[in-house]
Structure formats: structure tokens, C-alpha cells
Amino acid sequence: xxxxxxxxxxxxxxxxxxxxxxxxxxxxxxxxxxxxxxxxxxxxxxxxxxxxxxxxxxxxxxxxxxxxxxxxxxxxxxxxxxxxxxxxxxxxxxxxxxxxxxxxxxxxxxxxxxxxxxxxxxxxxxxxxxxxxxxxxxxxxxxxxxxxxxxxxxxxxxxxxxxxxxxxxxxxxxxxxxxxxxxxxxxxxxxxxxxxxxxxxxxxxxxxxxxxxxxxxxxxxxxxxxxxxxxxxxxxxxxxxxxxxxxxxxxxxxxxxxxxxxxxxxxxxxxxxxxxxxxxxxxxxxxxxxxxxxxxxxxxxxxxxxxxxxxxxxxxxxxxxxxxxxxxxxxxxxxxxxxxxxxxxxxxxxxxxxxxxxxxxxxxxxxxxxxxxxxxxxxxxxxxxxxxxxxxxxxxxxxxxxxxxxxxxxxxxxxxxxxxxxxxxxxxxxxxxxxxxxxxxxxxxxxxxxxxxxxxxxxxxxxxxxxxxxxxxxxxxxxxxxxxxxxxxxxxx
Amino acid sequence: xxxxxxxxxxxxxxxxxxxxxxxxxxxxxxxxxxxxxxxxxxxxxxxxxxxxxxxxxxxxxxxxxxxxxxxxxxxxxxxxxxxxxxxxxxxxxxxxxxxxxxxxxxxxxxxxxxxxxxxxxxxxxxxxxxxxxxxxxxxxxxxxxxxxxxxxxxxxxxxxxxxxxxxxxxxxxxxxxxxxxxxxxxxxxxxxxxxxxxxxxxxxxxxxxxxxxxxxxxxxxxxxxxxxxxxxxxxxxxxxxxxxxxxxxxxxxxxxxxxxxxxxxxxxxxxxxxxxxxxxxxxxxxxxxxxxxxxxxxxxxxxxxxxxxxxxxxxxxxxxxxxxxxxxxxxxxxxxxxxxxxxxxxxxxxxxxxxxxxxxxxxxxxxxxxxxxxxxxxxxxxxxxxxxxxxxxxxxxxxxxxxxxxxxxxxxxxxxxxxxxxxxxxxxxxxxxxxxxxxxxxxxxxxxxxxxxxxxxxxxxxxxxxxxxxxxxxxxxxxxxxxxxxxxxxxxx
Numbered sequence: 014x015x016x017x018x019x020x021x022x023x024x025x026x027x028x029x030x031x032x033x034x035x036x037x038x039x040x041x042x043x044x045x046x047x048x049x050x051x052x053x054x055x056x057x058x059x060x061x062x063x064x065x066x067x068x069x070x071x072x073x074x075x076x077x078x079x080x081x082x083x084x085x086x087x088x089x090x091x092x093x094x095x096x097x098x099x100x101x102x103x104x105x106x107x108x109x110x111x112x113x114x115x116x117x118x119x120x121x122x123x124x125x126x127x128x129x130x131x132x133x134x135x136x137x138x139x140x141x142x143x144x145x146x147x148x149x150x151x152x153x154x155x156x157x158x159x160x161x162x163x164x165x166x167x168x169x170x171x172x173x174x175x176x177x178x179x180x181x182x183x184x185x186x187x188x189x190x191x192x193x194x195x196x197x198x199x200x201x202x203x204x205x206x207x208x209x210x211x212x213x214x215x216x217x218x219x220x221x222x223x224x225x226x227x228x229x230x231x232x233x234x235x236x237x238x239x240x241x242x243x244x245x246x247x248x249x250x251x252x253x254x255x256x257x258x259x260x261x262x263x264x265x266x267x268x269x270x271x272x273x274x275x276x277x278x279x280x281x282x283x284x285x286x287x288x289x290x291x292x293x294x295x296x297x298x299x300x301x302x303x304x305x306x307x308x309x310x311x312x313x314x315x316x317x318x319x320x321x322x323x324x325x326x327x328x329x330x331x332x333x334x335x336x337x338x339x340x341x342x343x344x345x346x347x348x349x350x351x352x353x354x355x356x357x358x359x360x361x362x363x364x365x366x367x368x369x370x371x372x373x374x375x376x377x378x379x380x381x382x383x384x385x386x387x388x389x390x391x392x393x394x395x396x397x398x399x400x401x402x403x404x405x406x407x408x409x410x411x412x413x414x415x416x417x418x419x420x421x422x423x424x425x426x427x428x429x430x431x432x433x434x435x436x437x438x439x440x441x442x443x444x445x446x447x448x449x450x451x452x453x454x455x456x457x458x459x460x461x462x463x464x465x466x467x468x469x470x471x472x473x474x475x476x477x478x479x480x481x482x483x484x485x486x487x488x489x490x491x492x493x494x495x496x497x498x499x500x501x502x503x504x505x506x
Numbered sequence: 507x508x509x510x511x512x513x514x515x516x517x518x519x520x521x522x523x524x525x526x527x528x529x530x531x532x533x534x535x536x537x538x539x540x541x542x543x544x545x546x547x548x549x550x551x552x553x554x555x556x557x558x559x560x561x562x563x564x565x566x567x568x569x570x571x572x573x574x575x576x577x578x579x580x581x582x583x584x585x586x587x588x589x590x591x592x593x594x595x596x597x598x599x600x601x602x603x604x605x606x607x608x609x610x611x612x613x614x615x616x617x618x619x620x621x622x623x624x625x626x627x628x629x630x631x632x633x634x635x636x637x638x639x640x641x642x643x644x645x646x647x648x649x650x651x652x653x654x655x656x657x658x659x660x661x662x663x664x665x666x667x668x669x670x671x672x673x674x675x676x677x678x679x680x681x682x683x684x685x686x687x688x689x690x691x692x693x694x695x696x697x698x699x700x701x702x703x704x705x706x707x708x709x710x711x712x713x714x715x716x717x718x719x720x721x722x723x724x725x726x727x728x729x730x731x732x733x734x735x736x737x738x739x740x741x742x743x744x745x746x747x748x749x750x751x752x753x754x755x756x757x758x759x760x761x762x763x764x765x766x767x768x769x770x771x772x773x774x775x776x777x778x779x780x781x782x783x784x785x786x787x788x789x790x791x792x793x794x795x796x797x798x799x800x801x802x803x804x805x806x807x808x809x810x811x812x813x814x815x816x817x818x819x820x821x822x823x824x825x826x827x828x829x830x831x832x833x834x835x836x837x838x839x840x841x842x843x844x845x846x847x848x849x850x851x852x853x854x855x856x857x858x859x860x861x862x863x864x865x866x867x868x869x870x871x872x873x874x875x876x877x878x879x880x881x882x883x884x885x886x887x888x889x890x891x892x893x894x895x896x897x898x899x900x901x902x903x904x905x906x907x908x909x910x911x912x913x914x915x916x917x918x919x920x921x922x923x924x925x926x927x928x929x930x931x932x933x934x935x936x937x938x939x940x941x942x943x944x945x946x947x948x949x950x951x952x953x954x955x956x957x958x959x960x961x962x963x964x965x966x967x968x969x970x971x972x973x974x975x976x977x978x979x980x981x982x983x984x985x986x987x988x989x990x991x992x993x994x995x996x997x998x999x
Contacts, residue, residue, distance in 0.1 A: 025548070025552075026551075026552040026555060026556075027552075029548050029549045029551070029552035029553075030549075030552050030553060030556065032545070032549055033526065033530060033549050033552070033553055036530065036533060036549075037526060037529065040529060040533065044537070044728065044730075045743065046724070046725060046726050046727055046728055046742070046743060046745075047725055048723070048725035048726040048742050048743075049726060049741075049742045049743035051742065052525070052741050052742040052743055052780065052781070053743070055518070055522045055781060056522045056523075056525055056526050056529075058519075058522070059518075059519040059520075059522035059523050059526070060522075060523060060526055062519060063519075063523065063556055230541070231539070232539060232540055232541035233539050233541035233542060234539055235537065235539055237537075248542075248545050249539070249541050249542045249543075249544065249545040250538065250539055250541075250542035250545055250546070252539075287545065288545070288548055
């Protein structure tokens with residue numbers, strides 16, 4: 014056996030164990046008995062310890078030195094193993110397990126604090142998580158990953174991205190987004206809200222139809238209920254979840270489509286990459302580009318919503334709006350609101366930009382955790398013109414910081430930007446897409462994305478992958494052009 | 507930290523990882539997408555490799571040498587760790603993961619072969635599994651576990667048992683069982699079959715009531731559907747499964763009760779033993795004693811079936827038989843039949859005895875896998891007077907051999923024998939049990955078993971545990987006496 018083969022065999026088991034850890038997470042959020050929570054904490058800690066030990070195994074350095082890969086995929090696999098090895102080696106084992114232990118408890122505390130609108134209950138935990146993640150970020154930065162702690166954390170979710178490049182991109186986007194929002198909210202015609210009753214079973218049946226429409230492979234996946242929708246797993250076991258709110262079917266339908274985007278990316282990766290470092294999505298930004306293009310550019314397109322309108326009428330009792338075009342406008346309705354996950358395509362990015370600035374300040378220490386609520390509320394009023402009425406509509410709304418995901422938020426807008434570029438290229442290559450979407454058939458889009466992007470897994474670096482798929486380097490303009498055209502038409506601007 | 511504490515901390519993670527492997531098994535049989543089977547094989551092999559490495563970790567020998575446990579539980583924990591260490595050290599790592607990978611895939615192949623009644627499809631897999639398990643058994647026997655490969659495999663499921671002691675016990679039981687069957691089948695009054703429609707949802711609702719009746723803790727468990735009912739997990743996450751056949755509700759109801767017996771044993775183990783070597787049932791024989799006493803001695807008792815008769819009438823449309831006592835006879839109806847899991851309490855043991863002889867011959871090589879079908883059919887006709895009409899009614903009916911469980915079958919009858927002894931002692935101690943069972947309340951039985959048996963987990967050796975719980979060493983006579991009395995009364999012999 015060559016050194017390369019040895020390393021890849023070792024890595025294969027690590028990847029398989031990592032899939033197992035992910036499956037345990039799925040289990041915890043969907044089917045685990047409530048009384049099993051404490052024991053599950055012990056189980057998760059045990060497998061995380063195994064994974065950390067494997068990722069920092071001293072043999073990896075020797076293997077990396079001596080391995081001679083035979084092709085580009087092999088070279089990229091070594092690059093990714095090297096990156097993982099060096100990143101994990103920066104974090105001392107006690108810090109790694111302290112982060113795992115703290116964040117596993119923190120999520121429950123955050124949920125409780127949010128339910129009770131009690132910032133004080135969450136604050137000590139937030140301080141602790143922030144301090145641990147700052148320490149990790151500083152160690153990573155000292156180890157050569159990023160200019161400072163924030164860049165080092167961001168690099169975990171979007172390798173190659175920096176806070177300054179993200180900030181420059183956001184600065185370029187903000188004026189056009191804000192201007193578009195002003196024109197939309199000031200328009201004389203405003204879409205109606207959705208009214209009607211959408212039974213639980215009908216929502217789930219239609220959610221399945223929508224996943225079908227995009228070519229989600231049920232033979233290698235399944236749909237379950239979860240409090241917070243997510244997708245999970247790689248290769249041949251990629252599961253999605255959704256939630257059902259009876260008077261708000263879009264919640265179920267579009268969260269399903271979002272997770273279908275993530276899942277089709279994973280399902281579309283070439284089987285040869287399975288259980289190798291190339292066998293999963295290359296970055297969170299690229300992953301979000303897939304969930305967002307399914308959910309928005311395709312799922313909220315005029316053509317697809319026309320099909321959806323017919324399906325909703327077939328599944329549910331009479332509802333308003335009563336015409337397909339009014340329904341399209343309703344799906345894309347822009348309204349002031351507190352909650353990021355409920356935001357329209359325009360304002361969603363403004364929510365992200367605000368979080369990006371706040372979390373950078375938290376990580377560099379210029380903003381203390383105790384000052385976050387005030388800073389959030391001031392910034393929200395400035396950006397959205399609304400006074401936050403309670404913490405669950407403000408700084409307690411997102412789970413991310415409780416589980417230590419500092420540096421994650423910007424990947425959402427990066428994903429939107431990537432989706433904008435991909436969508437432009439897709440429409441050029443598949444001009445007949447709308448006639449297909451209007452029949453509830455989105456597979457031609459999945460096929461195009463599979464060919465250009467999905468199949469490669471982590472073979473190329475994120476920005477290279479997008480450039481290669483689109484024929485040009487990613488910029489925010491295609492997204493902004495698309496938003497102005499779409500909402501200009503809907504709102505008759 | 508003392509050596510003992512170090513060893514127990516190491517062991518705790520091993521136990522947690524073993525729980526994870528069990529949860530993956532549950533996932534595979536209940537919710538896993540079909541297309542994930544091959545990948546799951548790799549995942550199972552990876553975690554089995556980790557477990558094998560931990561169970562054979564060289565530090566364990568040092569720890570065992572130097573650890574000074576403070577009490578009997580500590581001493582027993584060391585005994586069990588030592589046993590596991592020595593057993594696992596007999597099996598080379600590549601053989602261990604080859605067994606894990608092969609058996610994970612074999613189960614699917616067996617299911618396909620059974621569905622298609624195609625022995626040839628299954629044969630190569632059976633040969634491979636048999637050869638791997640024989641190799642493991644020989645290695646264990648050479649390492650001091652058992653006189654030969656079969657004894658070594660049996661010792662995994664029932665520590666301390668040997669094929670010769672089992673064979674002697676079976677020889678003692680067979681004549682009385684065969685004689686009883688003859689008298690029963692020749693009786694002038696034969697119970698009626700069950701007729702009626704029992705909707706899927708009603709069966710599951712009643713199955714839940716039955717688990718409730720015995721005190722199954724839903725906060726630490728759940729009920730799902732599986733092709734083959736099983737229970738899974740220890741401590742605070744003990745799940746059960748069942749299956750639904752619309753015209754055969756006893757299938758669902760009594761398999762649920764069987765698994766409830768396994769699960770209540772696990773749920774009843776003292777919390778102090780959780781994630782230690784004492785934190786699970788001590789042997790398969792003892793485990794089966796719990797599933798069988800719930801299912802048969804209690805669940806098929808006259809008193810409990812009277813309650814069940816009322817509940818079935820409440821859940822389902824009118825059915826025959828129409829009186830509680832006729833229903834009791836129907837539940838306990840003895841009939842010729844091919845399938846072990848559908849067999850009555852008398853013939854069940856004859857099914858086991860036949861498998862015991864066949865698998866001993868397979869393991870010692872006197873019977874080749876390719877000759878199994880003919881050997882099975884000949885023996886079946888001899889023991890049951892029926893010609894096997896198709897492989898799914900013959901050698902393909904049970905999953906066990908496909909997943910390598912050679913040496914497992916005899917623990918079923920051993921469990922029946924233990925259950926007979928426990929039932930005798932339970933009735934003596936709780937004379938008012940029938941009046942409680944007649945109201946659908948079986949918790950007094952669970953409480954007695956919890957006090958005498960469940961709470962101890964693996965603290966005592968199997969035969970010692972039964973002797974301690976019953977006040978005398980286990981023998982088959984209480985079971986045989988019980989069967990003769992029960993069926994004598996039902997069949998008016």
C-alpha cells in the first residue's frame with residue numbers, strides 16, 4: 014500500500030465517523046426521546062473526541078509528507094486533509110472539548126431564553142461561548158489561518174474569504190438593496206397576504222411534490238419534521254426536515270425547497286468522491302447558493318409559483334389570492350419585519366449585513382456581550398426603521414451564536430450572490446426553463462447545476478467553482494439586477 | 507486519578523460509542539433510506555473498527571493490572587472489561603471490520619432473497635458470513651473461550667453456557683413438549699381462529715396501551731415500525747419496534763409486548779450503571795426471559811387476555827371469538843406451522859432446538875451452507891410433520907444467520923426456561939397479580955422484576971442472577987409444568 018492509499022483509507026473511516034456524528038444530530042432533532050438528552054450529550058462527546066483525535070493523529074503529518082497522489086482529485090484531497098489537520102492542531106484538545114461541551118448546553122439555554130424573552134438568562138452562556146470561540150479564532154489566526162480571530166473563524170465556513178472582502182462586497186450591495194426596498198414599500202400596489210386553511214397532511218404532501226419537482230432522490234433521503242428545518246448527511250444518505258404551521262404554508266413549502274437545494278447538492282456529488290474529503294459541499298457559501306437558488310430564483314419564480322398555485326388549490330380549500338399572478342406577488346411580498354428567516358429576498362441580505370457587523374465587533378472585543386442587546390436594537394431601528402419590541406424579535410432570534418457559529422452569517426448573503434451568478438448563467442443556457450417550471454418540473458435546473466457544480470463536491474475551491482460554473486468571477490451585480498427586475502415587475506415600479 | 511477511575515472513564519466513552527453503533531442499527535431498520543445501505547456498511551465498519559481498537563487498547567491490560575476497585579460493582583466491571591478485552595484481542599482487527607461490513611450488507615440481501623424465495627441469491631452471502639464467524643469462533647476458542655468454535659460463539663450471547671449443557675437441557679425438555687403437543691393437537695375441542703378487521707392505526711394504538719400496561723417509559727423510548735420487531739439501546743434511550751398485519755393483530759400486539767419486555771429490562775437498570783459495563787442486560791438468555799415472560803406467562807395469561815378482549819372490542823369492529831374465554835383459547839391456539847416467530851409456547855422451543863442442531867453442524871463444518879436447505883426441510887418434516895413449501899417458510903425465514911448470529915438461537919429457549927422459573931417465583935410473591943392483569947395493569951410484575959432482576963444490569967452472572975431472583979437454580983421443570991397446566995386447561999386434556 015502506498016502512503017497515499019494508507020492516508021486515504023484512514024481518512025475514509027474518519028469521513029464515515031463524521032457521517033455518523035451527523036446522523037446522531039439528525040436523530041436528536043427528529044426522533045430522539047426527550048429523556049435521552051443527557052445520555053446523548055455523553056454519546057456526542059465520545060464521538061467528537063474520537064474525531065478530534067483522528068483529525069490530529071500524528072501519522073497524518075508523515076503521510077502528507079510522503080504521499081504522492083496520482084491526479085488532481087488526489088492533490089485536492091491532500092490539500093483538504095492538510096488544512097483540516099493544521100486547523101485542528103491549532104486547537105488544544107481541552108479547548109476543543111470545552112467548546113463542544115459548552116455549545117451543546119448553550120443551545121438549550123438559548124431556546125429557553127428566547128421562549129421567555131430573557132436576555133439575562135442567556136448572557137453568561139453567550140459570554141462564555143464568545144470567549145471560547147475568540148480563543149479558538151486567535152489560535153487559528155496565530156497558526157496562519159486568517160489575519161485575525163474573525164477571519165480565522167470565517168475561514169472555517171468559507172475558505173478563502175476575509176472579513177474585508179465581504180465588507181467591501183456588502184458596501185457595494187447595500188445602497189441598491191436599500192433603494193429597492195424604499196421603492197417597493199412605497200409602491201401604490203401592495204400584494205395581499207395569504208388567507209386560508211392548509212391542513213398539516215396537505216402541506217407535507219405538497220412539500221414532497223416540490224422536492225420531487227427538483228429531483229430530490231427519495232431512495233437516498235427522507236423528509237421528517239423538526240423544530241428548525243435542516244438538511245443532513247452526504248453521499249447516499251441525505252435527509253431533509255421541515256416544519257408545519259397550519260395558517261402559514263409557505264413556511265413548510267419554502268423551507269422544504271431550501272433544504273432540497275442543500276440536499277440535491279450533496280446527492281449530486283460524484284459517487285467516486287463518497288467518503289473522501291471531496292465528498293461534501295465545498296463551503297457554506299456554495300451550499301447556501303444551492304438552497305437559495307432552489308428556494309428563491311427558481312421556487313419563487315413567476316413560472317413555478319403559477320404551478321404551485323394550482324397545486325395549492327388542489328390540496329387546500331379555497332384561499333386568497335385567487336389568481337396565479339396575485340399569488341406570485343403574495344409569495345414575494347415585501348414587508349417590514351423583525352425576523353431574518355421570514356424576510357423577503359431583498360431585506361434578507363440587510364439582516365445578514367447587520368449581524369456581520371455586530372459579530373465582528375463581538376469577536377474583536379469592541380462590543381461586549383452585555384452591550385449586544387442595545388447595539389442590536391439601535392442598529393435594527395437604523396437599518397429597518399422598526400423598534401425591536403422584545404428580544405425574541407431581536408438578538409435572541411437566531412440560534413447561531415449560542416452554538417458558536419461566529420463568522421457563519423455572511424455566508425448566507427455570499428450564497429445569495431453566488432446564486433445570482435449561477436441563475437444568470439443557468440437562464441442563458443436553459444432558455445426554456447420557465448415553460449418547464451410552469452409545469453412543476455425543475456429537474457432541468459438540477460441537471461444543469463449537477464453538471465456545473467454538484468458533481469464536483471469539494472474538488473475546486475469555492476470562488477473557482479463558481480467562476481468555472483458561470484464562466485466569470487462572482488460579483489453581486491447579477492443578484493442585484495435580478496432583484497430589481499423581479500420586484501420592479503411585481504410592484505410595477 | 508486512580509487507575510480504576512482512568513479505566514472507567516475510558517470505558518465510559520467506549521460504552522457511549524457502542525450505544526451509537528446500536529442507534530445506527532435502529533436507524534438502519536426503521537428510517538434509513540434504502541439507497542444508503544452500502545454507505546451504511548462503511549459507516550458501521552468504521553465505528554466497529556473504533557470500538558474494536560478501544561476494546562483491545564493495550565492500556566487496558568495495564569489498567570486491569572493496577573486498578574483497585576472499591577466495591578463489588580467495581581470488581582464485576584473489571585471482570586467484564588477483562589472478558590471483553592480478552593475476547594476482542596482474539597479477533598484480528600481486519601476480521602472484526604470485515605464481519606461488520608459483510609453482515610451490514612448481508613441483511614439486505616437476505617431480505618431480498620426471502621422476498622423472492624431465492625436461496626441461490628442468499629447462498630454466497632451465507633457462506634461468507636459463516637466462514638467469517640467460524641474463523642472468529644475458532645480464534646476465540648483458541649484464546650480460551652469455549653471448547654470449540656460453536657461454544658465460543660454461544661459464550662458471546664450467554665456467558666458460561668456450553669453446547670453440551672444446552673443439548674442436555676433440550677433433551678430433557680423435548681419428550682414432554684412433544685407429548686404435550688400431541689395431546690393438544692389431538693384434543694376434541696380446538697380453539698377458533700381470530701376473524702375480523704383490525705385497522706393499522708387501531709393496532710398501533712392498542713400496542714401502545716399494552717406497553718403502557720407494563721410500565722414502558724415513553725419519555726426514554728419510542729415505538730416505530732420495522733420489518734422484524736426488535737428493541738434497541740440502553741439507559742435513557744431504549745426504543746422498540748413492531749409490525750402491522752391487518753388481519754393478524756396478534757403479530758403486532760405480542761411482538762410489541764415481547765420488545766417491551768426487553769426494553770423494560772434495559773430501562774429498569776439502576777442509573778448508576780449507565781454507560782458502565784453493568785449498564786445493560788447481562789446475557790441474551792436473561793434478556794429473552796424478560797421478553798418471553800411479558801409476552802407469554804403474563805401477556806397470554808387468562809387474566810390479561812380478558813382485559814385485552816375488551817380493548818380489542820373497543821378498538822375494532824365486531825370479531826370472533828365472542829367470549830373472553832374463547833378469546834383466551836384463540837390467543838393460545840396451537841397449530842402446525844412453519845414460522846418460529848408465529849409459533850405457540852409449546853412448539854416455539856421445538857423450532858429453536860432444530861436451529862440449534864443445524865447451526866452447530868454449520869459451524870463445525872459437518873453441514874455445508876449449500877446443503878442447508880435440504881437438511882432444514884428434512885429435519886422440519888421429521889420434527890413438525892410438514893413439508894416445507896418454500897424457502898421463506900424454511901431456511902430463509904429468520905434474519906439471524908445473515909447477520910452472523912450463530913449461537914444465538916438457543917438463548918430463546920434458555921430465556922423461556924428462565925422465564926418459567928421467574929414466573930413461578932413471581933406468582934408466589936404476588937398472589938393478587940391476576941386481579942391486576944385482568945384490569946390491564948401489569949406494573950406489579952414489572953416492579954417485582956425490576957427489584958429482583960432489572961436494576962442489577964450485568965452486576966451478577968446470568969445463572970446466579972436467576973437463582974438469586976427465584977431462590978433456586980434454574981431448571982426447565984417450572985416451564986414444562988406451567989405449559990402442561992395451561993394447555994391442559996385450555997384444551998381440557
